[in-house]
Amino acid sequence: MQVHVNGNCIGCGLCASTCPDEFFLTDGGTAAAVSPEVGSDLADQVQAAADACPVSAIEVR
């Protein structure tokens, strides 16, 4: 799985709470992915974060 946070992010912090191993808030106040490549161990959490993002800013494929 690959993950990318797009420019829609409003910095609500939900993804960083849902999956802190993959998402964090930058100094600029928006989220970023720790790594664009997500291992199978985190895939479910990352998908849950993407589904819960209020502005659909987390793109997974």
Ligand code: SF4
């Ligand atoms: S859940 Fe979405 S809007 Fe909120 S910080 Fe994460 S990427 Fe940004």
